[in-house]
Amino acid sequence: MIFRSFDFSALIVAAFVAAAGGDNFTTHSQRIDLVLQQRHEAEGITPLPRCNDLTFLRRVSLDLLGRIPTSEEITQFELNPDRAAIIDSMLESDEFERFVSEVWTGWLLGYSNAFNTDRELFRIWIEREIANDVNFQEMTRKIITADGSVAAKGQVNFLARHRYNPAVTVSRSFLGVRLECAQCHDHPFDRWTQDDYRQMRRFFSTMRFSNRDGTIMLQDRNANNRPGNRPTFLTGSEALTNRYREELALYVTNCKPFGRNFANRIWYQLMGRGIVDPPDDHNQENPPCDRKLLDQVTEIAVTENFQVKPLIRAICKTEAYQRQSADSTTSATAINLFAARQIKPLLPEQYVDSLLIATEQPLDSRRRRQMIRRAVGQQNLNEDFQRTWDYRETVQQLLEKTNVEIGKQTSQSAREESLEQLYMRILTRRPTSEERMACQDHDKTDVAFALLFGNEFFFNH
Amino acid sequence: MINRRQLIGGSVGGFFAFAARNRFAHLFGDTVASGNGLAKRCLVLWMEGGPSQIDTFDPKPGTENGGPTETIGTSGDFQISGLLPTVAQQMHNLSLIRNLTSDEGDHLRARYHLHTGFKFVPSFPRPALGSLISHETPAAVVPKYVTLGGSGFGPAYLGSDHAPFTIENTQQARTLLENVRRRGKRLSLLRELDEPFNSRQNDHRVNTRRALLEKIESLAATKFADSLSIEGISNSERARYGNSQFGSRCLVARNLLEAGVNFVEVQLGGWDTHANNFASVKRNCEQLDRPFGALVEDLKSSGLYDDTLIIWMGEFGRTPAINGRMGRDHFPSITPVVIGGGPINTGLAVGQSNANGTQIDGNSYQVADLFATILSAFGIAPDKEFTTDFDSPTHATEEGTVISELLESV
Numbered sequence: 042m043i044f045r046s047f048d049f050s051a052l053i054v055a056a057f058v059a060a061a062g063g064d065n066f067t068t069h070s071q072r073i074d075l076v077l078q079q080r081h082e083a084e085g086i087t088p089l090p091r092c093n094d095l096t097f098l099r100r101v102s103l104d105l106l107g108r109i110p111t112s113e114e115i116t117q118f119e120l121n122p123d124r125a126a127i128i129d130s131m132l133e134s135d136e137f138e139r140f141v142s143e144v145w146t147g148w149l150l151g152y153s154n155a156f157n158t159d160r161e162l163f164r165i166w167i168e169r170e171i172a173n174d175v176n177f178q179e180m181t182r183k184i185i186t187a188d189g190s191v192a193a194k195g196q197v198n199f200l201a202r203h204r205y206n207p208a209v210t211v212s213r214s215f216l217g218v219r220l221e222c223a224q225c226h227d228h229p230f231d232r233w234t235q236d237d238y239r240q241m242r243r244f245f246s247t248m249r250f251s252n253r254d255g256t257i258m259l260q261d262r263n264a265n266n267r268p269g270n271r272p273t274f275l276t277g278s279e280a281l282t283n284r285y286r287e288e289l290a291l292y293v294t295n296c297k298p299f300g301r302n303f304a305n306r307i308w309y310q311l312m313g314r315g316i317v318d319p320p321d322d323h324n325q326e327n328p329p330c331d332r333k334l335l336d337q338v339t340e341i342a343v344t345e346n347f348q349v350k351p352l353i354r355a356i357c358k359t360e361a362y363q364r365q366s367a368d369s370t371t372s373a374t375a376i377n378l379f380a381a382r383q384i385k386p387l388l389p390e391q392y393v394d395s396l397l398i399a400t401e402q403p404l405d406s407r408r409r410r411q412m413i414r415r416a417v418g419q420q421n422l423n424e425d426f427q428r429t430w431d432y433r434e435t436v437q438q439l440l441e442k443t444n445v446e447i448g449k450q451t452s453q454s455a456r457e458e459s460l461e462q463l464y465m466r467i468l469t470r471r472p473t474s475e476e477r478m479a480c481q482d483h484d485k486t487d488v489a490f491a492l493l494f495g496n497e498f499f500f501n502h
Numbered sequence: 503m504i505n506r507r508q509l510i511g512g513s514v515g516g517f518f519a520f521a522a523r524n525r526f527a528h529l530f531g532d533t534v535a536s537g538n539g540l541a542k543r544c545l546v547l548w549m550e551g552g553p554s555q556i557d558t559f560d561p562k563p564g565t566e567n568g569g570p571t572e573t574i575g576t577s578g579d580f581q582i583s584g585l586l587p588t589v590a591q592q593m594h595n596l597s598l599i600r601n602l603t604s605d606e607g608d609h610l611r612a613r614y615h616l617h618t619g620f621k622f623v624p625s626f627p628r629p630a631l632g633s634l635i636s637h638e639t640p641a642a643v644v645p646k647y648v649t650l651g652g653s654g655f656g657p658a659y660l661g662s663d664h665a666p667f668t669i670e671n672t673q674q675a676r677t678l679l680e681n682v683r684r685r686g687k688r689l690s691l692l693r694e695l696d697e698p699f700n701s702r703q704n705d706h707r708v709n710t711r712r713a714l715l716e717k718i719e720s721l722a723a724t725k726f727a728d729s730l731s732i733e734g735i736s737n738s739e740r741a742r743y744g745n746s747q748f749g750s751r752c753l754v755a756r757n758l759l760e761a762g763v764n765f766v767e768v769q770l771g772g773w774d775t776h777a778n779n780f781a782s783v784k785r786n787c788e789q790l791d792r793p794f795g796a797l798v799e800d801l802k803s804s805g806l807y808d809d810t811l812i813i814w815m816g817e818f819g820r821t822p823a824i825n826g827r828m829g830r831d832h833f834p835s836i837t838p839v840v841i842g843g844g845p846i847n848t849g850l851a852v853g854q855s856n857a858n859g860t861q862i863d864g865n866s867y868q869v870a871d872l873f874a875t876i877l878s879a880f881g882i883a884p885d886k887e888f889t890t891d892f893d894s895p896t897h898a899t900e901e902g903t904v905i906s907e908l909l910e911s912v
Contacts, residue, residue, distance in 0.1 A: 151624070155610055205611070206623060213625055221626050222894065321625075322892055369704045376704075384705055419653035419668050423610065425624045428891075432707035435665035436645065439711075440718045443689070444678050476695065483691055490688045494715075495696035496708050 069341045069355035076333045077361055081380055086372075088380035089365040094122040096502070097363055099469040103387070103501045104311055104357070105131040107140035108394035112466055128357045132350050135172075141349065142168035143390045144310055148429060149184075149214055150202050152389070152414070153422040157257050158198045159191050166195025176347035177303050178294045181215050185290040192256040201257050204250055208241035213427065215293050217302035217323035218275070231324040233275070243272035244280070244289040261286065298323065303347060304339040305329075311356050313383035313430055313501075314376075321427040330377045366502040384502040385430045389416035392499065399467045399493060401454060415441065443494045455485040467492040540881040541844030542809040543759055544635055545801075546767040547752075547794060549786075549816030550652060551774030552612070554830050555838035555859070556822055557783040558583050559598050562859045567822040569780055580851040585787035588795030594849045595798050596812065596842035597908060601853020601866045604818060604834040609774070612817035612834060617655045619873030619899045626890070630655035631876065632765040633664040634898060638882050639764045644726040648758055650751040652769035659890040662710070666767075672730045672754050679727035682718055689719050729757035744792035752793035759806055773816055777827035798842070807843050811879055814840035822859035836862060839872060844879050845909060852907045870902030878904050 081088055092100070098118045102110040105128070110118070118127060131137055146164040154160050170180050180196075187196040203210040212218045222228045223238035247261040264271075264283040271280040272289075276296060280288035293299055302323065309315035316335045317323050329335040338356070345351035356362055367381035375381050387395065393412040397404055414422070418438050455463055460480055464472045467489065472480070480488050492498060561583045562568035572584035578593030589596075606612040611622045618628040629637070632647035637660045639646060645667035647654070654666035669675045682689070692715065700712050721727075732740065732753045743749035748770045755766045770790060775782040794814065801807040818837045820830035836855055842848045856863045874884035877898055886898040 368702050420656035435662045437667045491692035491695045497699040
């Protein structure tokens, strides 16, 4: 069901022809919406309508730039609320590249520099690759075949970070396949056997890590095996040469699960839940919520040659992306089938940058990094962040967060500006009449505090 | 080998050994005011860096590997390093494990192993022992798992309610809680203004965070904040704890255990002695000796000892051979542990290393066995089943068996 027969043709020769004429991206988006519409009709689900403009602005700004919009951006957008145009312009900004690199680094490495790795160098590498329009297939190939020093080449840090279990991490990150169970026994509800795991591990058997002058070096020793004795990929195909990692990179990046995983991963990051959800666990017991939808989004990813921006553009321009978020009356099925928007907590980076904007503080990179580490939480630093939208805050973290001084500047502004300005600056919306009443007798600094640390600020909805 | 506890209170031990053998042993827990009941609390003294066993609890005087360390008699059935005279007087309340072995020689991996009982697999996160104890003990208003002086590992699939409350600086933590108390008005306004959003949503994460926000309000009103202070403690009392930072932390740990915290870990760094091992170990032992001894003594006299496990350990032991920089390197093959309190048999040295300390003589135990012993002392079945976030069934420990010298059960 997943894949056994190796099928280059389906992906390498991307034979999908975009509909003649018109804007490709609109077409992509419409195709996605059409698949969903058919499913919703079949299920008798009425999808929620589009969210209002300010909600959309906050949402897309958090998703593409990693922060809430500034007061000026809000004013500009209200003058010209062109959703497609703002998506396009955000995708062309430096902030977009930086933010995507942050999300991906969290996904692929987590938040620490464990095992003498350099997380920030890896992030910078991703940012540059995206800026240079290197596609995800090529980036993955570079990651799997990387060698050299972790301090000199950003991409080496992935395997250095995961050097104790590269096979499991590569399968999970790039194929969405979990081999963890197969480390000790055959997978209980999938086809993976312990032998599959052993074979995958052999692809990394040539890796040698050494510690030179305090930095980790990755090099390969020569493998010298005859055909028939070389490692075999999950598809059953054997490595054709003794350059195992090169061989593996080819197999991984050209098999069907690679495309599906990439499409599903980007979808998950934007939509808050995967078509296969959780996104790192594609297996027979955890099928996509809609097979056609997964095929459609994968097709777009392939047609666009695994470029990040066109896929994100296509998803952001769908109705599905722009719907109102689920409320307490929305059924679980409607949420699962993207008939309502799934809300998601802010990532540490999103939270810190949004807090700095909402409190009108400068974005000092060193202070920002410290704040992000604190927002991740000590006990989470070495944890796995493949499931980007898990909620992990603890009592202590909230205690510390709500204890930051919100700044003289903020208090000053809070007193001078109107309640409406305060709400716009922090929550990107105007206060309701009930809220005006509730705030009447309170100091504005207290109101600012309440808005900054409440749930409405902490979630992207 | 003589087991003092068996000599002194054989029948009591027998009864609880029987109780521990039965899964419903915890039913007896509350009726035990004194005597060797099941543990309800745990205190870990974590020696960050990996403490040298030969220079602390498994000395080899007169051998080439032994170095200059002299030995001292103890109140237990064995000798330890002369650098720990106060601890030596408490050894009838503690036992040594001299035959624990591991193969994790990397700091992070070993730290993880000795904190969770499992090997480090990033995609299969395991809860820290503190999180597990927190999960398995009744709900409380105070945080149930606190670390002092360094961070702890997280709760993995047990959920963020069981994350460690990590305190680097007790004064700071106390100020934090006092600020919350002071800002009570702001928090209630927050609750009011956030309500429309919260009631509109249909998401467990929103509910979790709302509950956490309420929890910080109630936390500020407990005696947790007060127990972070040692201001009221007399100078002579502080002197017993050695007037060091580690000593102050141990005093706070004592307060916390008394305030109802179930798991406290106090960290003492500086044990990664690749160079100048002997000077460093001496300095570390000077910091460790008085607070460690005083803690055991105080827990004993307050009665908390009877249901509090006390564990001293670090990532791994250190090489018996002394390297060219007068240092000792990582040596997981022998990982020293000291344990006592609750139902644990004490005054014993479990297992032994050979004459020059290069390997274990005879029977050895694994880290999983240590964890099976700790959990059993709490009345938690080592093979208790849990389900991970990704729906995989798993157990509380990794197929360990209880160290029979320390705990008669299962």
